[in-house]
Amino acid sequence: MGRISPLLLLLLLSGCDSFNQINVKDICEQNPQMCSDLNPDGWCRAEKANIIKHRFEQSHSPSDKLNYDLLLDFEQYKKCIAKASQIEHIKLKEKKTERVKGLLTAERELKRLAAETRDSMSPHLLYYHWSRFHNDKALKHFLEYEKTNRLQYPEMQVALATYYIKFDRPKTIQLLYHALELYKKNDEVDPEIFRSLTSLFMKEEQYDWAYLWGFAGLEFGVDDLDLTSLEALLIQQSRQLKPIQQQAESYVEMIENGQFMAPQ
Template sequence: MSKIILLSILTMLLSACDGLGSITVKDICEKHPEMCSDLNPDSWCRAEKANIIKNRYNQSRASTDRGTYEQLLNFEAYKKCIAKASQIEHIKLKERKSERVKGLLTAERELKRLAQMTRNNNSPHLLYYHWSRFQNEDALKGFLAYENTPQMEYPEMQVALATYYIKFDRIKAIQLLYRALELYGEGDDIDNEIFLSLSSLFMKEEQFDWAYLWGYVGREFGVEDLNLTSIEVILHQQSRQSGPIEDKADTIIEQLNEGRFRAP
């Protein structure tokens, strides 16, 4: 058999495999309309809706506690978006407002249902959710019991631990945020709140060079609530130059993009 024929067969096989593993939101809604029909049908909150629909599909195939936690966050984001959209009147198509209200009611219903369903769940993700949202102290105790276990080796769980320690142990919070960054792989979407938190923590520690560095990194990853100029003024007052710090920050940005960041 010629190399050209072998190559053609291999290409077809790879294409077939790709097709089995890929499904669009449109495909899901056509095949499983019940996964989409309770959300607003117009273009508002497109990304938030897509996350909910894809999660519903994935959970229907293999339900996980982490998937349930992610869906709670998805519905929180959708509720925030659709609540804003439902206040906007369309002059010619006012019925669209009622469709958005339907989506808002869905978000409220699903958040209540999922919270009720998971109130006795002992997975770290859901224990953290019930502590952070409902101040459940028993959930907090259960969540902290997972510290230093493999179940916490996810970026979001390291960030969750940091939110607990941030009020009384800033150094540990910084270490946890560093660990979160180490756990991201190449191409992953990094939670840019990490950079804002690191810059703020270092400001409180009066380590202004590190505060500037993480603010600079955060700006490159889309953080908007940063005032690097004020930190730069402090550095100049201390006879520190921002250039070398920016060079170091550029190296860290490259490491993060390639999934090979290691805590300094």
């Protein structure tokens, strides 16, 4: 029997949760092929870490969901490294070359993963192929999952919302509410939910709800909404801002604690 690496032994002893505890440096030392095609300098550190961790997980427990995660990882990495590769390093020209190598890796992996997952029936990958390549067949199969538990995840409710937002605003709002209901305590919440809710309620001319979700969004890093205009509209309608802000704060606490329930 071959010798078991210390890293794999650690995994076997500590169970599945160890995936979240593996150090990127350790992965690269034990599995250099998972890191060597990415830029070695400090640019895009978070994006690289996500790729390396998901590559490591995929090598031990392959799944459609991890392929989806890797597609998103490489999209984010490509955006970051494309910008970084345009930056000249005065003293070390090879730095730019290494970043270009990372950009080529991102483009290659995106093409490879897209080709390999083209026929997948995973809801995550069906959504990916519809949203990125306008694959109507993928959309048809994705929508067939709507009434099943296969889409009972926040990101999949948001995915459904991107389809219905074109023609059914009330349903889109309910889908975004349900996404918030599905978050568990300490989950990372998608800030686009708050931008979308604010925009939808603006279009519905329900300015109190638009302001509420814009105000709540501040707690989740959304700082590019024009709340000043909304405040002026509400004051013009003789609405008190403080009660709306307090309700928003209450919803924020519920979301953070995984206890949000959609308003009736």
